[in-house]
Amino acid sequence: MLTPDKLAELRAYVDATAANNGVSPGTELATHLLDHIDAQAARIAELGRDAATRDAELARLLPGVFYMDAPDGGDVPLLEQLRRMARDAARYRWLTQDAHIGECFTDRGVVLEICGTDREIPVLHERATDRDEVDAAIDAAMEQQCTS
Numbered sequence: 001m002l003t004p005d006k007l008a009e010l011r012a013y014v015d016a017t018a019a020n021n022g023v024s025p026g027t028e029l030a031t032h033l034l035d036h037i038d039a040q041a042a043r044i045a046e047l048g049r050d051a052a053t054r055d056a057e058l059a060r061l062l063p064g065v066f067y068m069d070a071p072d073g074g075d076v077p078l079l080e081q082l083r084r085m086a087r088d089a090a091r092y093r094w095l096t097q098d099a100h101i102g103e104c105f106t107d108r109g110v111v112l113e114i115c116g117t118d119r120e121i122p123v124l125h126e127r128a129t130d131r132d133e134v135d136a137a138i139d140a141a142m143e144q145q146c147t148s
Contacts, residue, residue, distance in 0.1 A: 007037060058082065091138045 002010075011034050018027040055078055067081035076084075 002037070004041075007034070007041075010034065061085075088135075091135065091142070094142050095138065 010030075014027055014030040014034060018024075018031070021027075059078055062081055062085065067084040068076045
């Protein structure tokens with residue numbers, strides 16, 4: 001593997017050879033290749049800085065640690081957090097499209113009724129206080145609507 005130290009050693013060797021023996025086609029080619037390698041290394045470093053800046057900007061969009069929940073133990077990659085945020089946004093758009101939400105007590109239990117549409121979300125408790133339960137119910141209802 002060509003490390004920065006090995007690259008510097010190779011450049012010093014080529015420079016010394018050219019200084020002692022004059023510039024030959026071989027040392028000229030080696031110098032050209034080393035210059036190209038240096039330019040590519042600089043570009044890779046620049047891309048790394050750009051990626052770090054982009055990731056920092058994306059991370060600032062997240063609402064704190066909300067999307068770093070279990071079962072991941074709080075160590076969730078940025079891309080996965082953004083996927084979770086996008087899924088929440090899709091749920092919200094699906095729920096609120098031409099509708100408003102109201103509770104409805106039925107023989108099946110409490111239902112979050114999406115008034116003005118045919119969408120309703122059954123919940124297991126008297127009141128829908130468990131976000132994960134509501135999210136799972138919304139996902140199931142969305143899936144059912146997509147397959148209908």
